[in-house]
Amino acid sequence: MGGRVAIAATGPVSLAAGREVALAGGNAVDVAVAAAMTAMSTEPGIVSLAGGAYVSVWPAAGDPVVLDGNVEMPGRGLPAERFGAGVHEVTTDYGGGVTLFAGHGSVATPGAVVACELAVEELGTVPWADVVAPAARACSDGFVVGGAAAKYLSHTARSLFGEDPEAFRVVTRDDGSPVVAGDVMTNHLLADVLDLVAREGASVLTTGQVGRAMVDDMAAHGGLITHRDLAEYTPLVRPPVRRTVGDWDLAVNPPPSVGGPMLAVMLGEMGRRGYWHWPDIIEIQRAVLAYRRSVHDLAPDLDAAGHELLLTVDRHGLAGLPTSSSTANVSVVDSDGTACAVTMSSGYGAGITVPGTGMLLNNALGEPELNRLGLHRLVPGIRLASNMAPTTGRTRDGRVLAIGSPGADRITTALMQVLAQGCLHGADLRHAIEAPRLHVRFDDDGTVVVEHESDERIALAVREAGLRGSDQGTHQMYFGGVGAAYRREDGRLEAAGDPRREAAVEVVAVA
Numbered sequence: 001m002g003g004r005v006a007i008a009a010t011g012p013v014s015l016a017a018g019r020e021v022a023l024a025g026g027n028a029v030d031v032a033v034a035a036a037m038t039a040m041s042t043e044p045g046i047v048s049l050a051g052g053a054y055v056s057v058w059p060a061a062g063d064p065v066v067l068d069g070n071v072e073m074p075g076r077g078l079p080a081e082r083f084g085a086g087v088h089e090v091t092t093d094y095g096g097g098v099t100l101f102a103g104h105g106s107v108a109t110p111g112a113v114v115a116c117e118l119a120v121e122e123l124g125t126v127p128w129a130d131v132v133a134p135a136a137r138a139c140s141d142g143f144v145v146g147g148a149a150a151k152y153l154s155h156t157a158r159s160l161f162g163e164d165p166e167a168f169r170v171v172t173r174d175d176g177s178p179v180v181a182g183d184v185m186t187n188h189l190l191a192d193v194l195d196l197v198a199r200e201g202a203s204v205l206t207t208g209q210v211g212r213a214m215v216d217d218m219a220a221h222g223g224l225i226t227h228r229d230l231a232e233y234t235p236l237v238r239p240p241v242r243r244t245v246g247d248w249d250l251a252v253n254p255p256p257s258v259g260g261p262m263l264a265v266m267l268g269e270m271g272r273r274g275y276w277h278w279p280d281i282i283e284i285q286r287a288v289l290a291y292r293r294s295v296h297d298l299a300p301d302l303d304a305a306g307h308e309l310l311l312t313v314d315r316h317g318l319a320g321l322p323t324s325s326s327t328a329n330v331s332v333v334d335s336d337g338t339a340c341a342v343t344m345s346s347g348y349g350a351g352i353t354v355p356g357t358g359m360l361l362n363n364a365l366g367e368p369e370l371n372r373l374g375l376h377r378l379v380p381g382i383r384l385a386s387n388m389a390p391t392t393g394r395t396r397d398g399r400v401l402a403i404g405s406p407g408a409d410r411i412t413t414a415l416m417q418v419l420a421q422g423c424l425h426g427a428d429l430r431h432a433i434e435a436p437r438l439h440v441r442f443d444d445d446g447t448v449v450v451e452h453e454s455d456e457r458i459a460l461a462v463r464e465a466g467l468r469g470s471d472q473g474t475h476q477m478y479f480g481g482v483g484a485a486y487r488r489e490d491g492r493l494e495a496a497g498d499p500r501r502e503a504a505v506e507v508v509a510v511a
Contacts, residue, residue: 025126073365116342266288329482335487391404
């Protein structure tokens with residue numbers, strides 16, 4: 001390809017994968033997918049190949065597009081009595097105490113890898129096998145455990161993964177003790193799976209031998225995923241929601257994603273207000289997130305609800321609104337001007353693997369915040385709710401951006417504030433990411449609490465709004481982990497990671 005590639009990855013292992021593919025001639029899509037595939041293979045507990053992902057691409061020549069590889073509600077062809085079971089409650093002390101549902105009945109139909117494969121085939125420049133190879137090699141040769149995975153597993157290795165011996169081996173040391181950051185781990189079973197995926201394609205995980213093993217294990221233990229679910233799963237190509245913010249034309253994850261429309265509404269309102277202050281951030285978050293909590297998350301059709309929300313706000317502004325968790329992100333921009341952001345999630349994890357594969361499964365059906373209608377209440381084949389909001393953008397003078405974040409419902413508020421700093425206040429990329437953040441949270445009784453990082457201007461805005469504030473200190477992982485890659489108007493590239501969460505960034509020179 002020639003030129004340079006800016007990479008904001010999840011850590012050194014995924015960065016090395018992206019670098020390898022860049023040096024082999026890959027464009028931004030190839031590089032981002034290689035880093036994402038490696039993250040999903042080497043960050044146990046954080047993300048998994050058996051989860052969901054969105055791949056947001058704005059090609060150097062052409063319109064932006066989002067490839068929807070999010071998880072689906074399974075259960076095609078099953079009798080009604082199979083639904084509502086197959087899960088068990090797990091309580092951990094992670095994040096101050098999290099209760100979730102795990103087990104075979106918590107696993108949604110995964111789509112991350114098939115979406116990644118489609119992105120490379122349609123928009124990349126190197127063979128799929130070359131994109132997958134770094135992930136397979138890392139699992140076979142050994143990878144260094146990152147801080148985020150080590151922290152999460154220190155709370156969940158036994159309580160969540162302890163009932164499945166294979167899963168427990170994947171998330172602990174050889175002697176069963178907890179992993180710590182810096183440990184070197186291998187996953188030879190998963191390396192073999194990745195070798196197959198490289199040679200035969202993502203169908204290995206759906207209609208191939210791994211998919212068949214998954215279905216057999218689900219049938220034996222009360223899970224819902226069937227052969228039909230895997231065979232009929234298709235990554236969907238969607239036009240993004242477009243919003244103008246300052247000089248920027250931003251392309252945001254569309255419905256049925258929840259995170260994308262909420263971010264689009266927030267950004268649209270920020271764009272209307274222009275030069276904003278902290279009271280604006282509080283007011284906009286409070287209005288949009290209250291709507292989400294009381295109306296949108298309870299909608300049976302998130303696609304229709306998302307488009308209705310966007311249309312209503314476009315016509316009437318925020319006054320028109322009715323009042324009634326683990327992720328990772330990779331962002332890449334190349335010097336040709338292609339931008340790609342991949343956000344992926346497997347929830348908290350189901351605590352199990354597909355036997356004999358070393359591949360941990362998602363628990364998307366067991367995350368209460370993504371299933372507000374109740375356990376197994378969706379129709380099979382429906383995409384689940386998602387907070388993921390990978391975003392790309394361009395300006396008329398040649399600037400290009402790829403950006404995203406992990407962080408559950410803080411994804412949208414983190415991206416809102418970073419993009420508002422950069423697009424409206426003119427902050428440079430690193431300053432926009434490092435600036436203090438706030439997040440409006442609602443207690444179960446509807447009480448508003450403004451969680452925020454230490455900043456006197458934010459604290460004053462909270463007091464003036466008459467709301468309760470909670471100072472969380474400086475650069476807390478609670479407020480997301482934004483990663484961005486950027487091309488300036490003069491063609492220079494840069495990448496920036498978030499001090500709140502482990503990240504690795506580099507601008508790679510390609511011969």
